[in-house]
Amino acid sequence: MKTKFLSTVASSVVAAALASSTAAFAADYANPNKLKTATPIKHIVVIFNENRSFDHYFATYPNAANPAGEIPFVAKRHTPTAANLATAKLLTNNPNDTDTANGTGATNPFRLDRTQANTASQNHAYTPEQEAYDNGKMDLFPKFTGHGTAGGVGAFGTSGQVMGYFDGNTVTAMWNYAQNFAMNDNNYTDSFGPSTPGAIAVVSGQNNGAVNIVGTSTQTVNDTQGGLTLIGDTDPGYDSCSSTTSTVQMQGKNIGDLLNAAEIPWGGFMGGFDLTRTNLNGTTNCQRSTFSSVVGAGTADYIPHHAWFQYYKSTSNPTHARPSSLQAVGHTLERNGETLDPANHQYDLEDLYGAILAGNFPAVSYVKMSAYQDGHAGYSDPLDEQEGTVQLINFLQQQPDWDKTLVIITYDDSDGWYDHLYVKPTWASYDATADQVNGPGQCGTGVATQVQPNGLKGEPVNGRCGPGTRVPFVVISPFAKPNYISSKRITQSSVVRFIEDNWLDGKRIGGGSLDASSGLITDMLDFTQRPNDKLFLDPTAGTVVVSVPEGHHEGRHEDRH
Amino acid sequence: MNSRTLWLLGAGLLCMAGAVSAVETQGLNGANPHLVHLVRPRTAPLSAMAQLGRAIFYDASLSSSGALSCASCHSPDHHYGPPNDGPVMLGGPDLSRQGARAVPSLTYLERTPNFSIGPEQSDDDNIVPAAQMAALGQQTARAKKTATGTAASAANIVPQGGLFWDGRADTLQDQALFPLLDSREMDGGSAERVANKLRHAPYAERFTGLFGVGVLNDTRLLVAEAMFAVARYQFEDASFHPYTSKFDYWLEGKARLSESEMRGLQLFNDPDKANCGGCHLSSPTRDGLPPLFTDHQYEALGAPRNAALAQNRDPTFFDLGACGPQRKDIADQTQYCGMFVTPTLRNTATRHAFFHNGVFHSLQEVLDFYNFRDTNPEKVFPHAADGSVKKYDDLPAKYHANVDVSDSPFDRHPGETPAMTAQDEADIIAFLNTLTDGYRPEN
DSSP: OOOOOOOOOOOHHHHHHHHHHHHTSOTTSOOGGGSOOSSSOOEEEEEEEOSOOHHHHHTTTTOOOOOTTSOOOOOOTTOOOOSSTTTTTOSSSOHHHHOGGGGGGOOOOEEOOGGGOSBOOOOOOHHHHHHHHGGGTOOOHHHHTOOOOOOSTTOBOOTTGGGEEOOTTTSHHHHHHHHHSEEESSEEOSSSSSHHHHHHHHHHSOOEEEEEEESOOSSEEEOSSSSEEEOSOOEETTOTTSOSSOEEEEOSOOHHHHHHHTTOOEEEEETTOOTTOBOTTSOBGGGOEEEETTTTEEEESOOGGGOGGGGSGGGOOTTOOOOSOTTTTTOSBOTTSSSBOTTTTEEEHHHHHHHHHTTOOOSEEEEEOOGGGSOOBTTBOHHHHHHHHHHHHHHHHTSGGGGGEEEEEEESOOTTOOOOOOOOOSBOBOOTTTOOTTBTTBBSSOTTTOOOOBOTTSSBOSSOOBSOOBOOEEEESTTBOTTEEEOSOEETHHHHHHHHHHHSTTOOOOTTOGGGTSOOSGGGBOSSSOOOOOOOBOTTTOOBOSSOOOOHHHHOGGGOO | OOOOSOEEOGGGGGGSSSOOOSOOEEOOTTOOSSOOOOOOOOOOOOOHHHHHHHHHHTOGGGSSSSSOOHHHHSBGGGTTBOSSSSSSOEETTTTOEEOSSOOOOOTTOTTOOOOEESSOOSOOSSOOOHHHHHHHHHHSOOOOOOTTOHHHHHTOOSEEOOBSTTOOBSSHHHHHHHHHHOTTTTOOOOHHHHHHHHHTSTTTHHHHHHHOGGGGGOHHHHHHHHHHHHHHHHHHOGGGSOOOSHHHHHHTTSOOOOHHHHHHHHHHTOTTTTOGGGTSOOSOOTTOOOOOSOOOBEEOOOOOOOTTSGGGGSTTOOOOBTTSSSOOTTTTOGGGTTBEEOOOOTTGGGOSOBSTTOOBOSHHHHHHHHHHTTTOGGGTSOBOTTSOBOTTTTSOGGGGGGSOOSSTTTTOOTTSOOSOOHHHHHHHHHHHHTTOSOOOOOO
8 A cells, every 4th residue: 555645734833733732642642643554544534424315415416406596506627427317317207207106106306405405204224225226126216215204394295205306506515525525426335224234334344243132123133143133223222312122232343443452542423422511402411402493493412323333332332421531532541541431432523523622633533413413304404414514524624634634424324315326236135024125035146146244153144235225425635536436336334444454454353244345445535646625615505615614613502501 | 661669570580491480579660681592593585495485375376266375364464364353264166165273373383393292203213103102191191281390291292293273284385285275275176286277377487497397297296396385485484483572572671561461471471370381381492492382282171162163063073183083193092182282372462263163252262261161161161051051062072081171270170269360361461462573672
């Protein structure tokens, strides 16, 4: 691997900040900037948002409808073509319109306006998603995933809504990032299903090995090896905010375990995680909530079944204990080098901002916004998502370590939103009820010709039908190839693989994890190019701004107690 | 304002959880000593979507009579409520058919939660079905609804949310379609008939600009988008949620309440007096959202039957609200029969039709009902031929047990002292008049 380092941008501000950032490290805390890495990247931030398919956000990219009165989106010259609905000529005569099995929901794809950012959520469970795919015909979305919940009082909803897509007049920031940095149009979830399997995949590449802690989850399948594979949402066991009737834990390893073994600073950072904090509206503890003016309603900040690392005993913080200090964020031990830090690498999103401002920027950070900004249809929406995501990326670009940083925006699942690009299963599964993509009980070409991937115990298991749904994957970094679209197949576990390749000499999790076989994200990166300029966006409009917007802590209303 | 030596300061307690309660006296001339910064919805020029919605909102050609638009019954000059004194509006092809229920105001719906039994489940990945929640609700104790402790009752597992008197629409988009197609109202005929009118309307081009060329050919989508545009107009246009009542300005320190209005506020929030605030929440949220004067929960209050409604000439007909007949999906949850949603009290002083059946014509009648329903039912219910009082005559006997008799002032008994005196009622009405939009604060 290339290890060329870019010359640091000379600036007195940066120099001073670097000096203060080294001072922020205790004597034996590893400094991410000094760790040996395969690429020049010393900090990765994975912004793991919710529930959008690729075509749902990029169907007509880079061309927006630009109706009168809306901020027009103008594509850069030489924008490459994406594998989207426009290119595939599926905006009309779409099989989801012509297939009468869709009943009254049969419809062509249609544009969702910015005023329709608040919509219902679709049906995004493991089996209906496979059924919508209809053995590759991709024509039964309205029938199988088109049953949504209402969304806020001002929400848009219609049968066949699953065929709706946004364009650059709404997902403006996402399109601007794609224009100025890189994205992948061949990225999939590791397997079908909703949030929790996606969260597990992006940190471990293995959704086999679930055990019930409380009750019996209805979201697992018998893996045929005496164990369970998690194919749906269930809260993490022992977490203070979890359901009291059904929780699970995962028995395999995740990337956090590998990072701990190598003493590399890392953390999970989630909005609402700090239960001791009180929001402006007076809510606290697990009931912390925030009001969204787009949705017209509030929603709880912390959603337990999105909390990747809480599913693993070794990397969880079940009581949401606070870190001993901002300097300890990312580290297993307290500054004294002896006591375990109570937070065990799981923190509030505010702690990421706080730690970075204190000069302590972990090597690996997984980020989940407070729910109202996580992008999930129904209780969140693309505009709130944009606000949270842009604020964080604006903030990161202002930090002295930006020149060695990689930000990834990707998604846990598609919400069941229409996407046209079928891929034959790479990872088979043959559960009689749950698997349907290639026929009843069938994901793959059959046990004789395509065995399922291995579970934790090294034997083929059911419940890992994948790749699942195609979701956006955008990388923002000085090293991202500008205005580039990669078509190299990657999945959620490709994030795990990059971390392992960059920081851990390619060490793998094992136990049937897909990290070993997933694609590389490095096609989107060029470590020899002239580093990209920073790109600051307005968090509300998503448009490019020239001057640096106000810093995070002034802008976040939650902070004003 | 005349200066008086003794003014009620109970309003100062507004900044605590709950509402104005105990009576204190201090010389402040009717001002709110604990100012609140109210967060009103952002105003901006109407989007293209909302402008399209406005055109549709005022388009009477969508009705079979050609005379009714949304604005006819939701009159902008009457806070988007009914423009006349009738209990219900008249519609249909020749404007002679009675609507089934009194027309609700379209103001202050922008924060209405979806219909649910119990608090809304915010994350939808594993939803508990309504029937299951209803069953849970029957086993779980309900906190009493008191004006000084509204947080407790907010968690009650009871129906809440949704639009219309029975919550059968979750979104403004869904709501807009019902009157359009109802044969007693705009009588639009069918989705296809409405779609054809939209295709030939002067604003037809605006659909393709917003939704793409295919929309005009897709009847279902066209109608859905048109109703969404109407919803968007309501969502964006400040006139649907201006929060410009005297009470809003009083909260912000820009207005003073008269003695009578201040007493009325006290009584409104006194659990031992009117206790209105138990359901009609009067405090801003901690993050400054102005009070909506409803907790969106459902109640069966057993209001008298309205003989003025043609449908009530059939003695076997009963409008049961949440359990039917307009709403059909929870008909088997008979514990909800007779329950209707708690409406906002903003702008209520300008109405002439109160409750779902418009049986009351003035706030005086409404307050008399609350005051005398249990202590002197003969004053508010009709009498049978033999002189007996037909209490709860608009509810079949088997559902009388659904009526609220536990939340003050409904927990009283015949012969007991009513909760309010005549002066109390007058003061509360004075206070309710401060909830009307369009107040101009003196500077």
